[in-house]
Amino acid sequence: MLARVADNLFWMGRYIERAEHTARFMNVNYFSSLDAPNTVSQSRDFVLRSMLFMVGDPPPEDAKLEEDKVLFKIGLDRDYPASILNSIIFARENAHSARDLISTELYYSVNKFFHFADSYPARSFVKTGLFDFTAQVTEMTAVLRGKIRGTLLHDAIYAIIMMGVNMERAIQITRIINAKYNDARKSLGSYGDRFRNSYEWTTLLKCAESYDMFRRFYKKAPTSLSTLEFLILNPDCPRSVMNSLNQVHQHVLTIDPLKASDKDSTAFMVGKIRSEYQFKRIEDIEGAVQAFIDHILTELSAIGSQMQKEFFHY
Amino acid sequence: MPKTQPSIFSAYQRNPALFDEVFDREGSILKDYKRLMKLYGKQSIEDYHELNARAKASFFNQGITFRVYSDDKTNEKIFPFDLFPRIIGASEWAFIERGAIQRCKALNMFLWDLYHDRNILKDGVVPLDLVSSSENYLDQMRGMDPPGGIYNHISGTDIIRHADGRYYVLEDNIRCPSGVSYVLSNRGALKRALFGVFNHYKAHTVTDYAENLLDLLETVKPHGVDIPVTVVLTPGMYNSAFYEHSYLAKTMGVELVEGRDLFVENDFVYMKTIRGPQKVDVIYRRIDDLFLDPMEFRKDSSLGVPGLFSAYRKGNVTIANAPGTGVADDKAVYSYVPDIIRYYLGEEPILANVKTYRCGQPDDLEYVLEHVRELVVKPVDEAGGYGISIGNTLTDEQVEKVRKEVRESPRKYVAQPILSLSVHPTYIEETQAFEQRHIDLRTFTVMGQDKTYVLKGGLTRVALRRGNLIVNSSQGGGSKDTWILKNEP
Amino acid sequence: MSELYTITYQAENAYDYPVVESSWQFLIIPEENASQSKPRIRFTSSEGSPWELSENGFGFPVIRIRNRHSLESIRFEAEFSLTKQVVNPFDFDPELLEPYEPQRLGQLPFRMRFDNFLKSTPLTCLAAGAPVFSFDPGTGILENLQALNAWVFNDLKYTAGITHVDTTLEELLVLRKGVCQDFAHLFIGIARAHGIPARYVSGYLHQGMGFFGDAQMHAWVEAFLPEVGWLGFDPTNNIMAATNHIKVAHGRDYNDCAPLKGVVYGPGGNRSRHQVQVASQQ
Incomplete structure (x- = not known):
């Protein structure tokens, strides 16, 4: 496979996944804030700030935010690179340039996805369409994942796309944790709320579509530690950082099985980080959560650069 | 016996001056179309309208589109497609096929001769000046033997039927003829929309094009290569024909590369893959000659591969079509094709040429200047239907303008009588009715070493604007599925 | 009678912004013909990039170089030595x-x-x-x-x-x-x-x-x-x-016959300088 095309497929996977997480974050945060148990979490300003924080664009403290402008920016703004619409556009451009390699079915779905988002009316999106739009985006990305798994040969092409999907998932989950961790601190004590038992942990799990899984696993209400443990370290939670890294590792080996022991390879690097997390206990990071989040983000970005160098340099 | 016309054709108006492919002069349905008309006749115009809308949506969602750039936004459009197919009977097709092969073979021999001994020039059959003055003649190709001796691996021959019922070749396209992907997607769309009708006809499949193309390209692999690696070279995803490039790469199962994916080392070509460089042996290129290699041709080309031509000269890679084929599909050379066929093959041309006046010749020039109104005047070197003036549609002022332009640079123009292209019933969305529209046919011929293949289908292009004779897709043309029958029903 | 020539050719290219990939082709090697011997070639570039000999579309030998790393400027130096027979242009009947x-x-x-x-x-x-x-x-x-x-x-x-x-x-x-x-x-x-x-x-x-x-x-x-x-x-x-x-x-x-052709991938303009010296040792 051509290095340039591999790069495009990798990024197609990443943008599909990015669109999904951004959409779900908007959806869950907005709608769970409406009946949140404390006033801070209920505040529009608080929710909008949380969304902007998550896409990496936190506004200054004194900025006055207008709801429809913020929603438009993150949802449908063509001029804002991190908007959901742009993620979808980029996913489709990347699919387009590699359309000879992906299945007709997958391209068809990516293309339909693009036409859906591209023609979504901005006015109704900011007034009444937030739920509909973001829910459809998450539905359609699920369809895309199904097409990726079900209509492509599980060879290098599939591995590259899944590497992108899982890298992006690990990054987005970490960013969501970061954003909600920040929210939990800000909403601290506003309604007798404790950091440990903050309402934000429930929202966080829902943002990662992991609340039900969490309840099944722990059988009690989420706390800061159990939530982080579940979303970062639990290898069986399909949205956890650990699970994503396991998958990245497996796919890297498909692409180049001989490189696993080469200490300069992506495979080696991912394997190393993976085993670090595998033997980490959540108690180890208690009290240094922010540092740990920063550490994960740094390592993920290092993996990204190594992949770039190893597979996509053309 | 009273004639009953199918309902959706009840408003169909026949202009008796035009050659209708479906009805004879008396208005009876021709035999190949009888069953089809019956089947279509079961639809109401509303049903048909809906089918049409659904087929369009399917093209759109599959991304079988071309892009139109405007100020604020990129728009995507589908190529207009008509659901009423064109049928060509077995014996008629056999004639067209033999004619197309004859032409392509003769043009290949012509190219070999032009780049080697130049006997046809020495014998004065084709004037030297015509070749010397052609911008498409590449001096770099002199004395080069392309692998397998093939220059025009892929040829698109544009054929029309005149009011006299005869087929004529309108032009040869032997640089990078496009359109074959539409043949295949038209068939797909028609099968989806009207699957029932296929049970009643035995039409040749068109889906074997890609495998035949790959097979034949592999017959002209470079010397000493065992299992060749073939790629399709595209200018990139913003090119209007990108869909076709990716379609061909995908159906041949080969890589679709851009110039920047390739590099040349020690006169061999490699592509950059995730596992390092991989040697490339056959390049089906969809970029023009002058963009192939910035070291040899246009130095500002970012589409090409530095050093590619050297690798080609050394015989280390096959380029299809060969560089320099453009000299033989020039509109000025067109008028010599019958002579070229006689010269190399000793045969009479099977398919007729349209009478062509060469404005570079004094007698012809004089005739053209006097008869602008009765002629189609074409620039020799423009593609895509641009710069063509059709005499009977011109104002006095425009006629003067054409005269002036032709007089100023006569060699840049040829002229032909105004042909009356045959018409085919075509669904027109604005009027929600079937109307007569002009059509032509592009056939696709692939030549390999000792083996030639003609796609049994071809692209029927239709001029959607009423009365328009230019059927090119860049000029508002659409297309129809084309059925070649296995035997007469 | 013959002359022994040593020719040095130097070129320097500088770019406004770093170029990520670059190729050059030099059409500077003295032709081998009736009066000129096959030249001895020495070629170096400031990047130490390997060079190769090829032929252009008309069969003249060229030197080619490809760089895959980013650079802002590059210098080339070539030295050719050959003997040239004394030529009388009117040496015909x-x-x-x-x-x-x-x-x-x-x-x-x-x-x-x-x-x-x-x-x-x-x-x-x-x-x-x-x-x-x-x-x-x-x-x-x-x-x-x-x-x-x-x-x-x-x-x-x-x-x-x-x-x-x-x-x-x-x-x-x-x-x-x-x-x-x-x-x-x-x-x-x-x-x-x-x-x-x-x-x-x-x-x-x-x-x-x-x-x-x-x-x-x-x-x-x-x-x-x-x-x-x-x-x-x-x-x-x-x-x-x-x-x-x-x-x-x-x-x-x-x-x-352009002596130097360069193809670079990157934005911005470029400047180039060339210098040639021909020395003879009789």
Whole structure:
């Protein structure tokens, strides 16, 4: 496979996944804030700030935010690179340039996805369409994942796309944790709320579509530690950082099985980080959560650069 | 016996001056179309309208589109497609096929001769000046033997039927003829929309094009290569024909590369893959000659591969079509094709040429200047239907303008009588009715070493604007599925 | 009798922004021919990139380099050494010289043999009725070409920095100033218009005699005389090409002989400098 095309497929996977997480974050945060148990979490300003924080664009403290402008920016703004619409556009451009390699079915779905988002009316999106739009985006990305798994040969092409999907998932989950961790601190004590038992942990799990899984696993209400443990370290939670890294590792080996022991390879690097997390206990990071989040983000970005160098340099 | 016309054709108006492919002069349905008309006749115009809308949506969602750039936004459009197919009977097709092969073979021999001994020039059959003055003649190709001796691996021959019922070749396209992907997607769309009708006809499949193309390209692999690696070279995803490039790469199962994916080392070509460089042996290129290699041709080309031509000269890679084929599909050379066929093959041309006046010749020039109104005047070197003036549609002022332009640079123009292209019933969305529209046919011929293949289908292009004779897709043309029958029903 | 030449060619390219991938092709190797020996080649670049020998579309040897890392500037240095036989341009039987007869030159076999050096190119195209030298049918082809050589030499004033590589004859005939390329193109345009095959030659000029050449690669012309063959004319200096002219390549015009072609991937402009030195050890 051509290095340039591999790069495009990798990024197609990443943008599909990015669109999904951004959409779900908007959806869950907005709608769970409406009946949140404390006033801070209920505040529009608080929710909008949380969304902007998550896409990496936190506004200054004194900025006055207008709801429809913020929603438009993150949802449908063509001029804002991190908007959901742009993620979808980029996913489709990347699919387009590699359309000879992906299945007709997958391209068809990516293309339909693009036409859906591209023609979504901005006015109704900011007034009444937030739920509909973001829910459809998450539905359609699920369809895309199904097409990726079900209509492509599980060879290098599939591995590259899944590497992108899982890298992006690990990054987005970490960013969501970061954003909600920040929210939990800000909403601290506003309604007798404790950091440990903050309402934000429930929202966080829902943002990662992991609340039900969490309840099944722990059988009690989420706390800061159990939530982080579940979303970062639990290898069986399909949205956890650990699970994503396991998958990245497996796919890297498909692409180049001989490189696993080469200490300069992506495979080696991912394997190393993976085993670090595998033997980490959540108690180890208690009290240094922010540092740990920063550490994960740094390592993920290092993996990204190594992949770039190893597979996509053309 | 009273004639009953199918309902959706009840408003169909026949202009008796035009050659209708479906009805004879008396208005009876021709035999190949009888069953089809019956089947279509079961639809109401509303049903048909809906089918049409659904087929369009399917093209759109599959991304079988071309892009139109405007100020604020990129728009995507589908190529207009008509659901009423064109049928060509077995014996008629056999004639067209033999004619197309004859032409392509003769043009290949012509190219070999032009780049080697130049006997046809020495014998004065084709004037030297015509070749010397052609911008498409590449001096770099002199004395080069392309692998397998093939220059025009892929040829698109544009054929029309005149009011006299005869087929004529309108032009040869032997640089990078496009359109074959539409043949295949038209068939797909028609099968989806009207699957029932296929049970009643035995039409040749068109889906074997890609495998035949790959097979034949592999017959002209470079010397000493065992299992060749073939790629399709595209200018990139913003090119209007990108869909076709990716379609061909995908159906041949080969890589679709851009110039920047390739590099040349020690006169061999490699592509950059995730596992390092991989040697490339056959390049089906969809970029023009002058963009192939910035070291040899246009130095500002970012589409090409530095050093590619050297690798080609050394015989280390096959380029299809060969560089320099453009000299033989020039509109000025067109008028010599019958002579070229006689010269190399000793045969009479099977398919007729349209009478062509060469404005570079004094007698012809004089005739053209006097008869602008009765002629189609074409620039020799423009593609895509641009710069063509059709005499009977011109104002006095425009006629003067054409005269002036032709007089100023006569060699840049040829002229032909105004042909009356045959018409085919075509669904027109604005009027929600079937109307007569002009059509032509592009056939696709692939030549390999000792083996030639003609796609049994071809692209029927239709001029959607009423009365328009230019059927090119860049000029508002659409297309129809084309059925070649296995035997007469 | 022969000369031993050592030629050094230096080039330096600098870019406004780093370029990520780059290729260069040098058409600077002295041709191996009847009077020139196969040259010894030494080539280095400041990046230490490996180089390879190839041939361009007309069969002339070129040096090629490809870089895959980012760079902002690069220097190249080539050194060629060869022996050159002393050349007498008039080393042929004068009996063979033919008078200038346009009808004979216009015959098909002759035109066909040389059509690539008879057709006009954008750089050698003369407008109809341009006020230029006209051949005298009363004398021979050689006399006419020598007179043309002198006419071009006198008509243009050698001045650097006025013209560029894309200057057309139409522009040149207004400016009446230029460098060796322009002299060669004007000679070629006029010769071809009279039916004489003429080709552009690039190479090195040994400056020992105080010729015009400007420490750059030089350009002159070869014209074809029936029964005699190709003869070199240097209109920049109004002489016949001889021992001091070390030929590299020929072509239809400058574009076929450009000494350095670079293809870089990256934004922004670039500047380049070249320098040539020809030394002889007798």
